[in-house]
Amino acid sequence: MKQGSKENDVQAGNGNGIIVLNNIAKKFGANVVLDNVSLTVEKGKTTVVIGPSGCGKTVLIKHLILLLRPTSGEVYFKGQRIDNLSERQLNEIRTHYGFLFQGGALFDSLSVFENIIFPLRQHSDMPDFRQVEELVKSKLAMVGLDGYQNYYPAKLSGGQRKRVALARAIALNPEVILYDEPTTGLDPIRSDVINELILKLQRELNVTSVVVTHDMTSAYKVADRIIMLHKGKIIADGDADHIRNHPHPVVQHFINGKVDDDDLAVLRMSGTMSQAQFLPRDFEQ
Amino acid sequence: MIIGMVGAKTIGGISNMGRFARFSWQAIMASFRSCLSPCTYPLIWTQMNIIGVRSVPVVMITGAFVGMTLAVQAYDQLAGMGLEEHLGVLINISVVKELGPVLAAVMLAGRIGGALTAELGTMNVTEQIDAIRSMGTDPIRYLAAPRVLACLLLTPFLIIYADLMGIVGGYFVSVVQLEINSRAYWSFSASGVELWDVSIGIIKGLFFGVAIAVISCYKGFTCKEGAHGVGQACTEAFVASFISILALDFALAVIFKSIYNTFWSLRSLV
Numbered sequence: 001m002k003q004g005s006k007e008n009d010v011q012a013g014n015g016n017g018i019i020v021l022n023n024i025a026k027k028f029g030a031n032v033v034l035d036n037v038s039l040t041v042e043k044g045k046t047t048v049v050i051g052p053s054g055c056g057k058t059v060l061i062k063h064l065i066l067l068l069r070p071t072s073g074e075v076y077f078k079g080q081r082i083d084n085l086s087e088r089q090l091n092e093i094r095t096h097y098g099f100l101f102q103g104g105a106l107f108d109s110l111s112v113f114e115n116i117i118f119p120l121r122q123h124s125d126m127p128d129f130r131q132v133e134e135l136v137k138s139k140l141a142m143v144g145l146d147g148y149q150n151y152y153p154a155k156l157s158g159g160q161r162k163r164v165a166l167a168r169a170i171a172l173n174p175e176v177i178l179y180d181e182p183t184t185g186l187d188p189i190r191s192d193v194i195n196e197l198i199l200k201l202q203r204e205l206n207v208t209s210v211v212v213t214h215d216m217t218s219a220y221k222v223a224d225r226i227i228m229l230h231k232g233k234i235i236a237d238g239d240a241d242h243i244r245n246h247p248h249p250v251v252q253h254f255i256n257g258k259v260d261d262d263d264l265a266v267l268r269m270s271g272t273m274s275q276a277q278f279l280p281r282d283f284e285q
Numbered sequence: 286m287i288i289g290m291v292g293a294k295t296i297g298g299i300s301n302m303g304r305f306a307r308f309s310w311q312a313i314m315a316s317f318r319s320c321l322s323p324c325t326y327p328l329i330w331t332q333m334n335i336i337g338v339r340s341v342p343v344v345m346i347t348g349a350f351v352g353m354t355l356a357v358q359a360y361d362q363l364a365g366m367g368l369e370e371h372l373g374v375l376i377n378i379s380v381v382k383e384l385g386p387v388l389a390a391v392m393l394a395g396r397i398g399g400a401l402t403a404e405l406g407t408m409n410v411t412e413q414i415d416a417i418r419s420m421g422t423d424p425i426r427y428l429a430a431p432r433v434l435a436c437l438l439l440t441p442f443l444i445i446y447a448d449l450m451g452i453v454g455g456y457f458v459s460v461v462q463l464e465i466n467s468r469a470y471w472s473f474s475a476s477g478v479e480l481w482d483v484s485i486g487i488i489k490g491l492f493f494g495v496a497i498a499v500i501s502c503y504k505g506f507t508c509k510e511g512a513h514g515v516g517q518a519c520t521e522a523f524v525a526s527f528i529s530i531l532a533l534d535f536a537l538a539v540i541f542k543s544i545y546n547t548f549w550s551l552r553s554l555v
Contacts, residue, residue, distance in 0.1 A: 067415050067419060091423060099416070103412060107413055108411075108413075118422075123421060172420075
């Protein structure tokens with residue numbers, strides 16, 4: 001593994017940061033999604049990133065594992081600069097991570113068992129099949145789905161798919177688990193199951209977690225620290241109480257699920273709904 | 286305004302070609318590495334079954350119709366000159382050298398190229414390719430390399446099947462339907478078709494196979510979001526594969542002709 005230069009390997013931010021983003025900017029064409037974001041993810045803690053849809057949360061979490069490369073800025077993992085590594089060098093670093101994708105991203109041509117052994121098969125020799133079976137069983141038991149080994153993803157519900165994806169994410173006993181919208185699309189009960197699982201993994205495996213969500217119930221339940229992104233910048237950073245009492249109006253509108261005055265003005269400006277409707281005769285010559 | 290648009294399109298086209306060249310290089314290098322790694326053999330075997338074995342019927346049907354159509358079309362011209370017994374040479378050399386390999390490859394581009402792009406494109410838009418990367422695995426090595434190897438190894442065999450069926454189809458129409466003397470048919474064929482002609486058709490298959498696989502995988506890996514994106518990628522993959530097959534066919538014809546003129550004609554002296 002190529003090591004970064006000594007100068008590059010300085011620990012950016014505080015000493016307990018397992019992942020550090022330093023002045024990260026990300027542009028897609030002219031669209032600036034992240035605007036000089038700096039963030040230190042603390043070891044063993046659960047950091048929740050909140051923000052409205054399209055504010056760059058998923059782009060941010062993908063920078064933590066370098067699934068997206070920053071336009072400018074640096075990413076450090078355990079003090080080592082990683083944004084300048086090649087894909088092959090990054091593959092070794094990525095084995096320290098588990099990533100739960102928004103839709104689960106299970107391989108639909110593989111069974112639950114094969115999905116979970118996928119990372120094991122790629123990174124270990126797996127000589128003893130019985131040992132592997134036990135391992136898969138234990139990972140599935142952790143997410144409450146032991147017995148589903150032979151199911152295919154298409155046969156599972158949305159919540160079950162996310163739990164299997166979580167079992168796959170923890171297959172290599174990662175130090176960091178990244179959750180991209182873990183409760184989106186689930187009913188409140190299933191959402192709470194996922195929240196409990198995040199807390200359970202935190203307790204039992206002592207992992208560092210980063211959760212991207214816009215579900216405030218989930219955020220308050222699992223977070224040690226909450227960060228709010230708005231227009232590509234961090235506008236609030238603190239524990240749940242700090243966020244609840246944050247003076248910034250955008251934070252208050254978001255956490256209380258309230259439309260701000262600017263958005264309301266746009267809706268009112270268009271006139272009544274009946275005026276906005278078209279009838280077939282409007283298109284007749 | 287117009288200059289700006291043309292400039293943007295040109296830059297976009299060049300950068301797209303650069304990305305494709307880079308992807309092709311990575312896929313070919315990953316394929317070489319996969320050959321040396323026994324743990325990837327099951328993946329290659331699976332793809333060989335999907336790409337090769339299941340393509341045999343369509344390729345054979347294509348070859349048979351090519352041979353039969355050639356016989357029907359060429360008979361009148363040759364019979365007019367009293368050369369109908371030479372029909373076998375015309376059919377067989379056309380089939381093994383040009384029409385068999387090209388039409389079999391076009392059929393494969395439609396059958397497996399579209400399927401590869403749709404499969405990888407769907408994996409891309411549902412973040413399955415990102416999931417592979419997030420688990421520290423190179424998706425080009427895991428997904429593209431087995432497909433490239435399967436196409437590389439099996440396209441020549443599929444072309445042999447197409448050639449065989451083309452020969453059988455041509456023989457059937459010429460001898461059974463048009464009542465050309467069987468012995469004359471085969472004897473003119475044997476004198477006119479050389480091992481060289483058969484070989485270049487098969488060697489073309491190696492190039493066609495790699496082109497189909499690399500283009501289809503690239504389109505799948507870079508396909509845009511949604512059902513429309515996947516559909517568009519499949520169409521683009523087929524069109525690009527088709528044009529590449531024709532372009533490669535032309536380039537290889539020129540190269541093989543110079544090789545033939547330089548070396549093959551000297552073999553009797555050797």
